[in-house]
Amino acid sequence: MTPCLRHETPEPAPEPAARLVDTGALQRVGGRLGSNPAGIYRDPAGRRYYVKELESPAHARNEWLAAQLYLLAGAPTLHYRRTRAADQIATDFVVLDKKLISQLDEAERRQAQHWLGVHAWTANWDAAGYGGDNQGVLGGTVLTLDVGGALEFRAQGSPKGRAFGTEVGELDRLRQDPDNPHARRLFGDIGDTALRESVTVVTRIPDCDIRACVLAHGGSVALAEKMVARKAELARRLGA
Template sequence: MHAGCSVIDTQKMQRVAGQIGSNPAGIFQDHNGQRYYVKSLESPMHARNELIAARLYQLAGAPTLTYHNSVDPCQIVTEWLALDKKHIAHFSESERKQAQQWFGVHAWTANWDAAGFDGDNQGVKNGKVLTLDVGGALAFRAHGDPKGKAFGLQVEELTVLRRDRGNPHALKLFADMTEDEVKQAIRVVALIPNEQIRQVIINSGGSHKLAEKMVARKADMMGRLS
């Protein structure tokens, strides 16, 4: 992800298209012709949760869309991107393997919706696989319900994202990963310094409790490398 430096005010833009995903949203265009996809979430807490998740993806090096802050604290704003592929069913084998490199990041952030309900949360642009929506990561489900104790200190997603038949598109992406491939994906997270994790979360408006939870989840993942 590239973090945009501007603050977006959709009241000063033209709405040019409606929603694509499951949350109320629209495509907005500014006076320069730049388009943005804008989601309206139920609360500032839900929106902040997604922004923190996006910045953790960025910290790990996992490609996402470009996020911007909004004057409306309930909005999530990303730059509109015309994708070459927008469904994992259309991925080549090499693109699917590329997506697997970021499996550890999805698991670490508890992104249950990493693949998407319809397989549409992963896309391809210029040969690069991107995660298109991180609304199902951390403390909230994709539709906004809190995960509660299901978002804990142990990273059960390392198993669940590869085994849960109720999440068929995640299975399509991750089920055939070898143990060595899973360990390599874990190492992506293991390399992130704890202080950088804490700094990103606190600077993004997250709590110290969340910061320590993410450090603990990283430690749990590292324990699986032995």
């Protein structure tokens, strides 16, 4: 059992209202870049944000929580921010050096593969993106650009239901599913050692930190226990 020591957990305190992104007070300067209704907004100081309009507050909460679990695991993503509107989610807008999986060189592909265990743990079926556009590079770091397809909802918003359970079939499907060709292309040739290392990224997280992260960021006790169980399933499968 992983000892319950202090870990690099996300800050559990709610965002102060003054730090919430308020699109009503910002200038819209660009349109959407993905499949969800969204736009690029700029504040008076010139800072830009990419703001997604989601189906419900539950969808926004789900994506925020997924981002915090990625942060807990150390997996790089864009910098997420909460919004005043409960059905929106924002990220800091950045100009990527690369924004397609097809543009990654071999070292960048291996870097992306290191986070396969995190994608599987969080059930991020959209880790590679429908068009191979959910992994990008900024300053030499490979980032997951959108985690809206993780946890309880698909990338397009429909609930996963029983497909998001305590078994972690994503560890195989992200490597092998012909219906997810970009994920298969990115993760399909991961070696045994690299696969084990990617799983260890998750299994080394103390259970108490997983529970604390989920509960601090709007998740239920049931979801917290499911994420602990999914971690245990990953450990069982690979003997990690």
